[in-house]
Amino acid sequence: MQLFPCPFCGPRDETEFHYGGDAGNVRPDGADVPIERWADYLYLRGNPKGTAREIWVHMSCGEFFVMERDTVKHEVLSSTALGGEHAA
Amino acid sequence: MTRRYSALSLFKEGLAGQTGWKQAWRSPEPKPSYDAIVIGGGGHGLATAYYLAKNHGIARVAVLEKGWIGGGNTGRNTTVVRSNYYYPESVELYGLAHRLYEGLSKDLNYNVMLSQRGMVNLCHSTAEMEVGARTVNAMQINGIDAELFSPEDVRRVAPIYNFSPDARFPVFGGIWQGRAGTARHDAVAWGYARAASRLGVDIIQNCEITDFVIEGGRCRGVQTTRGAIRADRIGMAVAGHSSVLAAKAGFRLPINSYALQACVSEPVKPILDTVVLSPGTGVYVSQSDKGEIVIGGGLDRIPSYAQRGNLPTLETVIAGLLEMFPIFGQLKLMRQWAGIVDVVPDSSPIIGESPLPNLFLNCGWGTGGFKAIPAGGTLLANLLATGRHNDISRPFDLDRFASGRLIDEAAGSGIAH
Ligand SMILES: Cc1cc2nc3c(=O)[nH]c(=O)nc-3n(C[C@H](O)[C@H](O)[C@H](O)COP(=O)(O)OP(=O)(O)OC[C@H]3O[C@@H](n4cnc5c(N)ncnc54)[C@H](O)[C@@H]3O)c2cc1C
Ligand SMILES: [Zn+2]
Numbered sequence: 001m002q003l004f005p006c007p008f009c010g011p012r013d014e015t016e017f018h019y020g021g022d023a024g025n026v027r028p029d030g031a032d033v034p035i036e037r038w039a040d041y042l043y044l045r046g047n048p049k050g051t052a053r054e055i056w057v058h059m060s061c062g063e064f065f066v067m068e069r070d071t072v073k074h075e076v077l078s079s080t081a082l083g084g085e086h087a088a
Numbered sequence: 089m090t091r092r093y094s095a096l097s098l099f100k101e102g103l104a105g106q107t108g109w110k111q112a113w114r115s116p117e118p119k120p121s122y123d124a125i126v127i128g129g130g131g132h133g134l135a136t137a138y139y140l141a142k143n144h145g146i147a148r149v150a151v152l153e154k155g156w157i158g159g160g161n162t163g164r165n166t167t168v169v170r171s172n173y174y175y176p177e178s179v180e181l182y183g184l185a186h187r188l189y190e191g192l193s194k195d196l197n198y199n200v201m202l203s204q205r206g207m208v209n210l211c212h213s214t215a216e217m218e219v220g221a222r223t224v225n226a227m228q229i230n231g232i233d234a235e236l237f238s239p240e241d242v243r244r245v246a247p248i249y250n251f252s253p254d255a256r257f258p259v260f261g262g263i264w265q266g267r268a269g270t271a272r273h274d275a276v277a278w279g280y281a282r283a284a285s286r287l288g289v290d291i292i293q294n295c296e297i298t299d300f301v302i303e304g305g306r307c308r309g310v311q312t313t314r315g316a317i318r319a320d321r322i323g324m325a326v327a328g329h330s331s332v333l334a335a336k337a338g339f340r341l342p343i344n345s346y347a348l349q350a351c352v353s354e355p356v357k358p359i360l361d362t363v364v365l366s367p368g369t370g371v372y373v374s375q376s377d378k379g380e381i382v383i384g385g386g387l388d389r390i391p392s393y394a395q396r397g398n399l400p401t402l403e404t405v406i407a408g409l410l411e412m413f414p415i416f417g418q419l420k421l422m423r424q425w426a427g428i429v430d431v432v433p434d435s436s437p438i439i440g441e442s443p444l445p446n447l448f449l450n451c452g453w454g455t456g457g458f459k460a461i462p463a464g465g466t467l468l469a470n471l472l473a474t475g476r477h478n479d480i481s482r483p484f485d486l487d488r489f490a491s492g493r494l495i496d497e498a499a500g501s502g503i504a505h
Contacts, residue, residue: 001399015400019391039490043342043433047331049393071345072393 006058020055113285129153132325134280135465144473147288154296158277164427170268188462198279207268207363257368328428349397349426355379369408397426434494440485
């Protein structure tokens, strides 16, 4: 069992967390967003091998945060609360 | 020199002290250029090369594999072969694969040990039975063999299931596909490799693609750990590593890579002669010809390129297994492993030209592409040979994500397959 650091609760079991997607994937705004941009936002992913910046939620407390992880070693590099701002 | 495998050649070789067997496939040095290159020596890549040579007469082909052939998901999967999908597009695709599997041992002159022992997807409530009936009707209308099973039918094919009155996941019936079953995964890789090699295809192992040769906005070859190799038609079938190569080619894919794990028990006497899947536990089980109980379940929940399974999912899978088959509580686990699978939002594969012209994709099979190997190979070979889709591959083009014509088989594909 791996421990993930929730910025609010501290280290907790990985099973309490849910993966929420790429950090910095900001929803396009406006009426004339081209189809390709929507498809990009909705479906295309970086899916990096190595360091990744991801949105996670700690389901026990409801905190959304950005976790930097190594997708090969599963090492956690950092964990930062979203704080109402977009994590771009 | 014995080239053809048969009972007679086995007998003759027995008399000759087994001295005449030839290497199953050649291991040549890579040439500087080919008519077509296939990246990835899994089932899909090897099948692509075979059908390029067999169906299209294009044999100046290289399969480039970074490790050993079949060392990816093809050699790590739980080998369930079936075609019980919901949407017509999927039925065409997996139906083609299923039919080709039925003739594959003969076609390749290599026994892939297809065993059509049938598969039951259980229904655990009245509501699930209604959905089951809908699925069976859809399959029958699409021309796929399917039957709605009663609890008695399930008891007949899987008497060791937990039918006790207090079972957490009681049986209300099931969806049965009698033509479903299992095949030997290594044999599929080796059989295609041998057959392709005999038609002139170069199978090159320990050759990792590190970059693409791009000239005039088109893909003209690949950089590898064994030097540059050129071709104007390049197919890529690298499963969980598709995004890594896509990044080198300058585009992104609708793929997340996850570990999918499986495990097998010690071998035991025959006790289960069908494939049983429970949507309630997310676990599916079969017994291999060697006697091992082969156990699969859902994805590990963390995006990953680490080719190993994590404990929480294994625990869930084993708990589910024991709920389904309390009798397996006495088994000892022998091995546990994982493969990195390419998960797409609609659980359907991506087949078609990539945003980089001349580079063609076969990926996104996720947790269920072993059963599709003959079709994936046929379709990518057709794309490489003609540059165009046929009716079966067209719906699976990457453009469906912009057009919104997704083929959402999440329900049909279950958890894993
Ligand atoms: C545990 C598990 C259980 C499964 N169970 C089933 C099942 O019961 N039924 C079913 O139908 N499917 C199942 N699947 C899915 C199935 O295994 C895959 O969809 C299928 O094998 C994919 O085949 P492939 O040829 O595309 O990929 P792979 O067999 O993974 O082949 C891809 C190859 O590409 C190579 N490669 C990667 N990067 C490079 C590079 N840069 N250069 C050169 N080569 C490279 C890899 O080394 C690998 O050999 C399961 C998968 C797993 C992991
Ligand atoms: Zn928390």
